[in-house]
Amino acid sequence: MDSNYLLARAKDKDLLEKGECGGAVSSIFQYLLDCNLVEGVLNLSHGEDIYDGIPTLIEDSNDLIETCGSLHCAPTMFGELISKYLQDIRLAVAVKPCDAMAIKELENRHQIDSDKIYKVGLNCGGTVLPITARKMIELFYEIDPADVVKEEIDKGKFIIELTDGSHKDLKIDDLEDEGYGRRVNCQRCEQMVPRNADIACGNWGTEPGWTFIEIITPKGKELVEGARQNGYIEVKAPSEKAVAIREKVESVMIKMARKFQDKYLEENYPSLEEWDEYWNRCIKCYACRDACPLCYCRECELEKEFYQDSENTPPDPLTFQGVRLSHVCYSCINCGQCEDVCPMEIPVARIFHRMQKKYRDQTGYIAGMDEELPPLYSPEKE
Amino acid sequence: MKLTHTICPSCSVGCGINLITQKQEAVGTYPYKRHPINEGKNCKKGRECYELLNEEKRLLNPHIKKSNLVKSDWEESLNLAVSEMKSCEPGEIGIIGSGNCTNEECEILKKFATSLGVENIGFPAGNFPYFDFETASLNDVENSQFILIIGNILKEYPLIGRKVIQAKENGAEIITIDYLEKTNTGMISDQYIQTKSIRDFLDKQAKEIQAKLTESSVIIVGKLDHKEELEEFQQIAAKSNSKIIPVMKECNSRGAMKTLSPLSEEKLKAMIDKVKLLYVVEDDIVSHMGEAVKKLDFLITQSTTLNRTALVSDVVFPAACWAEKTGSFTNVTGNTQNVQQIVPPPGEAMDDAAIIMKIAEKMEIDWE
Numbered sequence: 001m002d003s004n005y006l007l008a009r010a011k012d013k014d015l016l017e018k019g020e021c022g023g024a025v026s027s028i029f030q031y032l033l034d035c036n037l038v039e040g041v042l043n044l045s046h047g048e049d050i051y052d053g054i055p056t057l058i059e060d061s062n063d064l065i066e067t068c069g070s071l072h073c074a075p076t077m078f079g080e081l082i083s084k085y086l087q088d089i090r091l092a093v094a095v096k097p098c099d100a101m102a103i104k105e106l107e108n109r110h111q112i113d114s115d116k117i118y119k120v121g122l123n124c125g126g127t128v129l130p131i132t133a134r135k136m137i138e139l140f141y142e143i144d145p146a147d148v149v150k151e152e153i154d155k156g157k158f159i160i161e162l163t164d165g166s167h168k169d170l171k172i173d174d175l176e177d178e179g180y181g182r183r184v185n186c187q188r189c190e191q192m193v194p195r196n197a198d199i200a201c202g203n204w205g206t207e208p209g210w211t212f213i214e215i216i217t218p219k220g221k222e223l224v225e226g227a228r229q230n231g232y233i234e235v236k237a238p239s240e241k242a243v244a245i246r247e248k249v250e251s252v253m254i255k256m257a258r259k260f261q262d263k264y265l266e267e268n269y270p271s272l273e274e275w276d277e278y279w280n281r282c283i284k285c286y287a288c289r290d291a292c293p294l295c296y297c298r299e300c301e302l303e304k305e306f307y308q309d310s311e312n313t314p315p316d317p318l319t320f321q322g323v324r325l326s327h328v329c330y331s332c333i334n335c336g337q338c339e340d341v342c343p344m345e346i347p348v349a350r351i352f353h354r355m356q357k358k359y360r361d362q363t364g365y366i367a368g369m370d371e372e373l374p375p376l377y378s379p380e381k382e
Numbered sequence: 383m384k385l386t387h388t389i390c391p392s393c394s395v396g397c398g399i400n401l402i403t404q405k406q407e408a409v410g411t412y413p414y415k416r417h418p419i420n421e422g423k424n425c426k427k428g429r430e431c432y433e434l435l436n437e438e439k440r441l442l443n444p445h446i447k448k449s450n451l452v453k454s455d456w457e458e459s460l461n462l463a464v465s466e467m468k469s470c471e472p473g474e475i476g477i478i479g480s481g482n483c484t485n486e487e488c489e490i491l492k493k494f495a496t497s498l499g500v501e502n503i504g505f506p507a508g509n510f511p512y513f514d515f516e517t518a519s520l521n522d523v524e525n526s527q528f529i530l531i532i533g534n535i536l537k538e539y540p541l542i543g544r545k546v547i548q549a550k551e552n553g554a555e556i557i558t559i560d561y562l563e564k565t566n567t568g569m570i571s572d573q574y575i576q577t578k579s580i581r582d583f584l585d586k587q588a589k590e591i592q593a594k595l596t597e598s599s600v601i602i603v604g605k606l607d608h609k610e611e612l613e614e615f616q617q618i619a620a621k622s623n624s625k626i627i628p629v630m631k632e633c634n635s636r637g638a639m640k641t642l643s644p645l646s647e648e649k650l651k652a653m654i655d656k657v658k659l660l661y662v663v664e665d666d667i668v669s670h671m672g673e674a675v676k677k678l679d680f681l682i683t684q685s686t687t688l689n690r691t692a693l694v695s696d697v698v699f700p701a702a703c704w705a706e707k708t709g710s711f712t713n714v715t716g717n718t719q720n721v722q723q724i725v726p727p728p729g730e731a732m733d734d735a736a737i738i739m740k741i742a743e744k745m746e747i748d749w750e
Binding site: 047048049051052054055056057074075076081084085086129130131280281283285286287290291310311312313314340341342343344345 | 383384385387400402404409410412413415416418420421422423424425426429534536537540541543544547548551562564565566569570
């Protein structure tokens with residue numbers, strides 16, 4: 001294992017069959033649990049259907065089978081679940097790039113202990129909100145969403161597999177033009193390969209039945225080597241062509257993401273009047289704050305008496321959104337959770353992402369990737 | 383750590399939410415984005431609903447009143463309640479349920495009353511009367527072209543408010559009626575009508591607005607001053623073929639209505655005046671009726687917390703809360719959703735249906 005690139009697949013028959021791309025990720029988790037390197041694995045399990053991904057802590061490797069297969073309609077966030085509820089255990093976690101970015105920021109703020117956590121990264125081309133996915137399948141595929149047994153995003157298409165084994169696909173571009181497809185935050189995201197995790201796993205460039213793994217950290221290298229030596233995975237070197245294809249997919253997607261950044265953060269960025277209209281809707285429910293994986297202060301400034309407004313009117317945007325903005329915008333990882341949970345449909349992530357991007361362009365500081373802390377950060381809060 | 387799907391108990395909209403539990407204890411909530419009603423969006427009350435389970439004032443044991451309310455056990459408290467009930471004529475007993483009870487609990491309560499021959503039974507429904515017409519769906523609200531709103535829906539019922547916002551984004555016109563000078567809902571509306579009372583609006587301005595209503599309009603009734611007003615709004619809707627959606631406070635008000643009579647404060651007061659013994663399940667009746675209960679000879683309460691009603695009761699049974707029991711809630715649009723037991727009830731608490739069954743058993747009621 002000289003190179004940082006390799007192809008891997010499960011040795012366990014069930015995981016090989018049920019796992020995504022040969023089940024390498026599930027097998028690595030199996031190795032970690034069986035060898036007691038971790039006490040738990042945080043991953044997604046299937047709820048009532050393919051649109052329902054539920055964060056699940058697996059403590060017995062026999063249960064890993066529940067978490068096999070990837071779900072693209074589950075825009076979950078693991079950061080806070082770990083810092084709030086799983087801080088005390090040695091953990092392995094399957095992370096999308098945004099999860100990894102949130103974890104990184106929380107590690108920088110001493111809310112997650114990086115020594116206790118293995119971050120198994122999953123390449124991500126974006127997620128679709130579950131109800132949006134169901135509507136889109138009904139509307140554009142003209143299929144009952146309940147008949148879909150599997151979905152996949154590949155080569156710019158959203159592909160569904162039906163109960164009878166047939167497939168149907170549509171171009172994501174076309175779906176997104178109609179306001180469906182991936183979440184707008186995902187459209188703007190240029191972090192497809194989680195290079196802030198220990199390893200980054202995916203299917204780009206790989207051959208069927210194998211997972212392409214990029215080793216990022218020494219811990220990641222040890223992890224993959226351990227899983228191989230203990231007979232959990234088999235590995236081989238990817239062809240030069242495979243590596244080239246993977247690089248190409250990534251660079252095409254980054255280019256696309258930058259176009260979307262221009263579209264949402266510049267060309268179609270809401271005007272001041274439009275923002276006034278948005279802030280007018282705010283019911284000060286704190287959902288954006290509570291969903292933000294970076295907000296963790298035990299005592300929130302916003303709840304202090306001098307910021308209290310009338311109960312029945314919107315808060316002053318300057319002392320509500322403005323204060324939040326000054327606290328976290330430099331660290332915004334564009335995970336979009338604030339926007340997902342806003343009951344009033346305020347596109348709140350746009351202003352945060354735009355500010356982070358401007359700051360990044362000026363200073364080179366990338367939230368969720370860099371080791372140092374953002375400006376105005378107060379360690380008193382830890 | 384485990385996440386389990388459930389339905390939020392905070393109001394009648396019926397949003398989905400994931401409850402986070404650790405070692406059999408509810409510790410938080412997490413967005414449930416697959417839920418068709420709210421898609422992972424919840425209001426503050428909703429996100430904090432797990433706190434209901436861990437309230438400091440949770441009742442862990444039965445209590446009986448001696449000179450003060452003192453801790454008792456199931457045997458003693460049940461015997462005391464039963465002997466008092468046996469000494470009353472059916473006409474001297476009143477039974478009050480709640481819009482927070484599950485459908486199954488309401489049915490058992492009704493059956494219990496019927497078996498005893500008790501006719502004074504109902505649940506406090508504020509100013510909302512019984513209705514069984516088909517309401518607008520949340521999709522109807524989202525797809526409407528004109529919405530008339532009574533009350534501060536955005537603040538009180540944010541996940542219906544969201545549908546109003548979506549309709550507005552699609553070009554719908556919004557008119558809101560309320561008492562205050564300014565409200566959240568008023569501020570996003572095309573027109574805000576400040577009124578002294580709903581009666582005043584119905585008498586003076588309703589006609590003018592009626593002209594705007596079409597079959598793609600929805601009237602959202604978030605509050606009423608008097609129960610008769612709902613019928614008037616319904617007539618206004620019927621004339622224009624528009625839809626109507628009355629929004630009640632408790633998570634199962636709509637379901638409770640199917641088995642128990644909705645009681646206005648007036649009717650509730652009349653019932654209290656008429657009976658000697660009142661049996662209250664899950665309603666903190668003192669918080670809205672105040673001193674009125676003082677005239678009762680005997681008050682029996684099933685409650686999750688040591689609330690104001692429990693404090694003045696003669697017998698208090700500790701009840702299981704939402705997420706500690708299995709059953710169903712019917713939401714504002716008539717959609718019935720199941721809730722499962724996720725955590726055990728604390729101490730000796732039992733679910734309301736089980737408590738009623740125990741009483742029935744001791745009263746030697748033949749259920750079938």
